[in-house]
Amino acid sequence: MYDSRALRKFFGIDLGREPVPDETTICKFRHPLETHQLGEQLFAQIGEYLAKQGLQVSRGTIVDATIIAAPSSTKNRAKERDPEMHQTKKGSQWYFGMKAHIGVDSRTKLIHSVAATAANVHDSQVLPQLLHGQEPRVWGDAAYSGQRDVIQHHAPHAANWIQTKAHRHRPLSGAERARSRTKSKVRAKVEHVFLVIKRIFGWSKVRYRGLAKNTHWLFIICGLANLYVARRRLLAVV
Numbered sequence: 001m002y003d004s005r006a007l008r009k010f011f012g013i014d015l016g017r018e019p020v021p022d023e024t025t026i027c028k029f030r031h032p033l034e035t036h037q038l039g040e041q042l043f044a045q046i047g048e049y050l051a052k053q054g055l056q057v058s059r060g061t062i063v064d065a066t067i068i069a070a071p072s073s074t075k076n077r078a079k080e081r082d083p084e085m086h087q088t089k090k091g092s093q094w095y096f097g098m099k100a101h102i103g104v105d106s107r108t109k110l111i112h113s114v115a116a117t118a119a120n121v122h123d124s125q126v127l128p129q130l131l132h133g134q135e136p137r138v139w140g141d142a143a144y145s146g147q148r149d150v151i152q153h154h155a156p157h158a159a160n161w162i163q164t165k166a167h168r169h170r171p172l173s174g175a176e177r178a179r180s181r182t183k184s185k186v187r188a189k190v191e192h193v194f195l196v197i198k199r200i201f202g203w204s205k206v207r208y209r210g211l212a213k214n215t216h217w218l219f220i221i222c223g224l225a226n227l228y229v230a231r232r233r234l235l236a237v238v
Contacts, residue, residue, distance in 0.1 A: 034212070039219035043114065046223040050110060053237055055230050059107040060137035060158070063130045063144060064190040065123045066198065068214070070097035070206045084211040086120040095119055097206060100197070100218055103130035104190045106139060109229050111193060111222045116215040124150075131155045138162065139187040163187070196225045 001007045001020045013020060033039060047057075070085040087096040099121060103113030113130040123143040131138065131154045138151050138158045142165035151160055161183050166172045172180065198204040203221055206214045227234070 030216075033220075034216050037216070039216035040114075043219040043223040046226055047110070047112065050226060050230055053230075053234060055108050055110060055233060057105040057108065057110060057112045057132065059105055059135070060139060060161070060186075061112070061131055061135040061155075062104045062106050062139040062187055062190045063101070063123075063127060064104075064141065064187075064194075065099045065101040065126070065143075066194050067095045067119050068098050068100055068198075068206050069095060069204060072096040082206075082209050084118065084209075085206070086118040088119040098211060098214060099123070101126040101130060102190070102193065102222065103132070104193055106137070106186055106189065109189050109192055110226050114219055114222050116211060116218050118211065127151070128154045131158075139183060141187065142166075161186070193225060193229065196228050197221055200228065201225065 001011060001013060002015075008015065008020075051057075067088070067090070070082050072081055072087075074080055081096070085097050087094055089095075097119050099117050099119050101115040101117065101123065102111050104111055112132055115126045115129045117126060123140075124147050127140075127144060127147055127150050131151070133155050135155050135158050138155060138160060140162045142163045144162045145165040147162065148160050151158055151162075163180050163183055164172060164176050201221055201224065203217075207217055208214055
């Protein structure tokens with residue numbers, strides 16, 4: 001903020017009247033945000049702002065989840081891992097942490113629904129929270145297969161474009177593989193959003209202990225990810 005006039009203007013700091021707050025003050029600012037649960041409200045307000053700019057959630061929904069790692073070490077004051085985080089196996093690899101579940105608009109790639117759970121919660125259990133109910137289609141990977149009734153109940157007008165799941169004694173046919181490739185062209189858009197969250201914003205590991213604090217941060221970072229995804233259109237409007 002000392003180096004950037006644009007940042008000082010954004011934060012409303014006039015160096016002729018007051019200094020920049022120290023690091024401790026800025027870091028502690030998250031506490032009142034968590035107390036009043038403003039993370040979810042900020043996420044909603046960013047969505048309203050984008051809608052006013054013509055970036056509305058109007059197409060199908062892509063649902064997916066990603067694991068956010070948590071420290072598995074017990075070398076801390078409590079001599080234990082975070083009790084609200086859990087481990088899960090993906091492929092042949094074990095992971096410890098939480099899961100970030102999101103629902104993304106298939107046209108704009110904007111996140112419209114957010115949920116957080118421990119890593120051992122199956123993706124399909126959170127599906128109802130990721131649908132807004134008006135989508136004409138729902139895309140997802142094979143983890144959401146077998147959820148036709150859930151989709152029909154929470155999004156009655158949506159066609160089911162969930163990936164077909166192969167089984168050990170029943171591999172996919174050629175036609176099913178071709179349909180899966182077609183579905184993947186749309187479903188892959190959600191990976192772009194995860195790239196922004198985990199690589200560009202660096203949120204591949206949890207920042208705090210406990211699910212509530214990290215869920216609050218997840219809402220804020222998803223709101224910021226929406227602004228990043230829509231940045232070119234917003235700058236074009238300006």
